[in-house]
Structures are given as C-alpha cells and as structure tokens.
Amino acid sequence: MTDSTTDPKAASIRDFDAIPETALAWHRAGRRAALATVIQTWGSAPRRTGAQLAISGDGEIEGSVSGGCVEGAVITEALEALDEGKSRELEFGVSDDDAFAVGLACGGTIRVLVEPVGSALPEALLAELCEARAARTPVAYLVDLDSQARALAYDGHETAFRMDRSGFAPESRTFVAIHNPPLRLLVVGAVHIAQALLPMARIAGYDPVLIDPRGAFGSEARFPGETILDDWPDEAVTKLGLDTRTALVLLTHDPKLDDPAIEAALRSKVFYIGALGSTRTHAKRVARLSEAGFTEAEIALIHGPIGLDIGASGPAEIAVSILAEMTRVLRKGA
Structure with missing residues (x-):
C-alpha cells in the first residue's frame, strides 16, 4: 500500500x-x-x-x-x-x-x-x-x-x-x-481520468482514496501525494467503510475489479456509485448484477455511463462531468 x-x-x-x-x-x-x-x-x-x-x-x-x-x-x-x-x-x-x-x-x-x-x-x-x-x-x-x-x-x-x-x-x-462526516471519494482504477479527478475532488471538499491492485497503475510516480491502496477493490472498500458521505467511482472497465466493489456498495448506503463504460458495457454490467441477485431498483442506483452528459472530451472533462454528477446527487438526491 x-x-x-x-x-x-x-x-x-x-x-x-x-x-x-x-x-x-x-x-x-x-x-x-x-x-x-x-x-x-x-x-x-x-x-x-x-x-x-x-x-x-x-x-x-x-x-x-x-x-x-x-x-x-x-x-x-x-x-x-x-x-x-x-x-x-x-x-x-x-x-x-x-x-x-x-x-x-x-x-x-x-x-x-x-x-x-x-x-x-x-x-x-x-x-x-x-x-x-x-x-x-x-x-x-x-x-x-x-x-x-x-x-x-x-x-x-x-x-x-x-x-x-x-x-x-x-x-x-x-x-x-x-x-456531517467529511465527504470521501473512493476511486477504483488508477487511470488517466483518476489523475484529473482526484485533485478536482479535493478542491470540492472530498478526501479521495485511490484503489488499484495493479502496481504499475497505482504508483506514487503517477499519483504523487495521494492515498493509494493496492488491495483488491472489494477488500479495500470494506476496510475503509461505506457510508452516506461516501462516493464510489469505478474506472477500470474490468468486471473482476469493478463488480465486487459495486456489489459491496449496493449493500451499503453510499450516496453515489458511478461506473465508466459505454451503454453496451453498462448493459452487460446490469446483466451480471441481475444474475448475482440484485434487484432492478438496486441496480438503478448505479450511474452508468458515468457523469453528466456535457459532451466531455478527454480525461479532464470526463472528470468534470463525474464531479458534477456527484454534486447533483449529493445535493438534490438520486
């Protein structure tokens, strides 16, 4: 870690x-x-x-x-x-x-x-x-x-x-x-979007934690000064705890990493769950979660494709869209 x-x-x-x-x-x-x-x-x-x-x-x-x-x-x-x-x-x-x-x-x-x-x-x-x-x-x-x-x-x-x-x-x-407890953002996936999202979230009042078991991705060199956990995402979110002041953002596209963390979040009271991916990718995600026993109403809590539709282009603008959607859900409800 x-x-x-x-x-x-x-x-x-x-x-x-x-x-x-x-x-x-x-x-x-x-x-x-x-x-x-x-x-x-x-x-x-x-x-x-x-x-x-x-x-x-x-x-x-x-x-x-x-x-x-x-x-x-x-x-x-x-x-x-x-x-x-x-x-x-x-x-x-x-x-x-x-x-x-x-x-x-x-x-x-x-x-x-x-x-x-x-x-x-x-x-x-x-x-x-x-x-x-x-x-x-x-x-x-x-x-x-x-x-x-x-x-x-x-x-x-x-x-x-x-x-x-x-x-x-x-x-x-x-x-x-x-x-209220301080706002917290858990990001699964040390990708380019995360490099933009973490500092933006901190400015907005969140305390971000980055989770990625792939050492080459979640390195100090790529994310200087950030809190980085190299645990598997489901273990990490359980260790950190999931509550009403926590947002979970999943950026890996890899079901092996994303799905266990999503399942843990759906059983919790986090105020926001967002998952990167196209409409087709999200449909496959919905099918997997349905097979795992989650209801339609529970799955509907996931924001996917993630972020507000602002025509974002590039990692920084995608990060803006994610933070904007998190803020809307936090202040106005789902």
Whole structure:
C-alpha cells in the first residue's frame, strides 16, 4: 500500500475540524470550556451558519465564528458565561463603513450562541456528539433557545443533512446544527481520468482514496501525494467503510475489479456509485448484477455511463462531468 497517511481511515478525517472534541477535552481536563456557534447570518459574513469556536476557561481558542472585534467580543462573553454557567445569545450588527474592522467583508449581522460545557451543554451530550462524529455517523444537535432543551437526532432533517446546512427549524426557535462526516471519494482504477479527478475532488471538499491492485497503475510516480491502496477493490472498500458521505467511482472497465466493489456498495448506503463504460458495457454490467441477485431498483442506483452528459472530451472533462454528477446527487438526491 502506498499511502500519504499512516492509516487510510485517518485520511478520511484529517480535514475534519475538531472544535467539539477540543471543547470536551478542555472540560474534562478541568480547564472549563464553552462552545460558540454561529446560529444566523444576514448580509456578509466570513463564516457560515454552524461555524464554531471553542474557548477554554484560561482564554485558549480553537476555530472561528468571524474575526476581528466580533471574535474578541465573543471570547469575552464566553468567559463571562462560564462564570455564570448559562448560555448566551449574542448579536452583532455592522455597518458597511465599520465592517472590515470587525471581520466582515461588508455590512451584515451575525448571531452567535455561547454554551458553557457541563452547565448549559451537558458533558454526556457533547461526548455522544463527538462519538458520532468519530464513527462517521451524521448527527444533528438540536437546541431550543426558549426552553434550553438539547438533544441529538440521527434521522429526520433530511434536507439539512443533504445540503450540509445548519439553521433554525421552520417556524421555531430550535436551532439545528448539522454534523456531517467529511465527504470521501473512493476511486477504483488508477487511470488517466483518476489523475484529473482526484485533485478536482479535493478542491470540492472530498478526501479521495485511490484503489488499484495493479502496481504499475497505482504508483506514487503517477499519483504523487495521494492515498493509494493496492488491495483488491472489494477488500479495500470494506476496510475503509461505506457510508452516506461516501462516493464510489469505478474506472477500470474490468468486471473482476469493478463488480465486487459495486456489489459491496449496493449493500451499503453510499450516496453515489458511478461506473465508466459505454451503454453496451453498462448493459452487460446490469446483466451480471441481475444474475448475482440484485434487484432492478438496486441496480438503478448505479450511474452508468458515468457523469453528466456535457459532451466531455478527454480525461479532464470526463472528470468534470463525474464531479458534477456527484454534486447533483449529493445535493438534490438520486
């Protein structure tokens, strides 16, 4: 195995922010901690709704909710909230003339919720949230700003999960913070399309892993700095795990390599399966999977021929079409 990290699973979480985990660690170490979360924005704001900042009782911080004077004010309020043991709702309105000084690109308003860990935000609830994140389980953190009730939800809020969008539940004062695992792309087949697709996917927010047991194809020289597994594809995808934040792309044209990985993916909850090949090649694939016992509805989950029909010519444009189709399925559903 050629790998830019020491553990292929670690690669899938290396860009995952650790703000809740940091706050929990500080609290358990006796340093006290508060979590500040952007709960609403209007106009211009450099951080999206759901962005978080962890503040320790001795003033150490990790993360960001804005910048400039806004962030400094949030830290001051968080330290006071720790002493008081109660959560606080903060609102900062900024004119266009003053926006740059407080970390906003132009005029706007942000609202921030500050929650001391252990008093407002129960330690056990934060620990469960962190456990779900570590297990790559999508989870929503719900807080009713009127009653101060807090809970975790593992289902419901389908649109919010799909869109990675935290915000208030309709017609309520319940804030829903979405905690999705990082997006991951598993590519079977170290071919020219993969050379273009992997860096594009990384720019789009995916953590890519390349799988190919053929050493001459999946080499460091051809894919410098990439995570490469030289296992058989079905073994590799099982090792990595297949979940709702994973896309699987198959580029080998070889049924011995593609089919076992497809079968594993069809038994999982991956959000996207795409397989390279002509309409005739895909028809043969469908026939093989039918003989293997998969239903018509299950087989229909495979996008083949892969990618949006944009008239792509050459590996780079095919990679664009694949990434575009993955995005459409992720954000709009199959």
